[in-house]
């Protein structure tokens with residue numbers, strides 16, 4: 001049984017990747033500081049694991065702490081070494097992700113995202129672990145005129161968050177090129193992950209007021225917010241609202257497992273940039289309408305002015321990820337809406 005470290009494993013993406021890893025019989029070590037997650041959410045993860053197979057629980061280990069603390073990180077690699085079960089790969093998700101917050105507090109973002117990545121890489125190198133899956137973002141492409149964005153499109157971030165992700169990618173490339181026999185690195189560039197595990201036991205649970213459209217739709221549907229603001233109905237799109245590439249969180253989780261297994265089976269060093277999106281355009285208005293229809297709920301909305309920094313269309317060319325990993329996103333927008341709402345309707349019982 002291979003041991004995998006997942007940083008930020010109690011977060012939105014980390015929790016779903018953790019469940020998928022356990023189901024594939026991996027031993028999973030989570031690091032999380034609980035900065036943007038909670039112990040009660042971790043208990044929900046345990047509840048879900050128990051409902052799938054109680055035996056999986058013994059393969060899950062949690063370390064609470066900050067990845068910028070080298071001593072803490074090294075202890076985790078050392079504990080694994082003492083057990084004679086080395087950490088064979090790392091999925092690095094711990095970081096800050098709010099575009100808006102990054103504009104107001106750029107130093108926090110550079111500190112957490114960049115220093116966190118550096119400390120993690122130092123510890124990995126020290127303990128001879130050179131297989132890394134990194135949580136990058138479509139945000140690094142910035143304003144892009146292409147209908148579908150592929151991996152060789154310009155890297156042109158327009159906010160501090162995007163700059164931290166792009167900088168980490170450049171740093172990883174430097175590291176790879178410093179010794180081309182050593183590292184296996186995949187930058188997974190996520191488009192718009194939404195939805196939740198189909199059990200409704202885990203999902204996205206942002207602290208404070210979310211910035212992203214899907215958690216906001218849920219909050220409007222549950223009457224926590226009166227109306228959804230849709231930023232602009234005069235974009236150059238069919239219905240005038242922005243077009244995005246929404247991907248089900250479980251399809252995104254599958255992409256991580258397949259990237260990891262691609263490396264573990266291959267053994268050779270490799271550097272990959274891969275878009276994880278569906279390649280299918282969905283407008284914000286289409287998303288709202290599907291959500292209302294499939295869940296039989298109302299989501300009142302107003303059109304307001306365009307938001308600074310938005311672009312009309314961001315859709316992935318995902319051919320490279322599909323071909324390289326033999327990965328295929330399977331779930332539809334209606335699945336994303338129903339699974340997401342199932343989780344949201346449960347939050348009050350859980351957190």
Ligand SMILES: NC(=O)c1ccc[n+]([C@@H]2O[C@H](COP(=O)([O-])OP(=O)(O)OC[C@H]3O[C@@H](n4cnc5c(N)ncnc54)[C@H](O)[C@@H]3O)[C@@H](O)[C@H]2O)c1
Nearest residue numbers: 008011012013033034035036037066067094095097135137
């Ligand atoms: N969710 C998205 O839409 C999206 C899109 C593109 C990229 N990403 C990236 O994917 C990663 C995971 O995203 P998410 O949506 O799960 O975010 P999240 O905030 O739900 O999860 C991140 C987790 O990392 C933890 N964490 C933060 N800083 C830490 C630190 N220094 N040490 C230890 N733990 C720390 C938080 O407590 C949280 O549990 C992030 O790096 C994010 O930038 C997310």
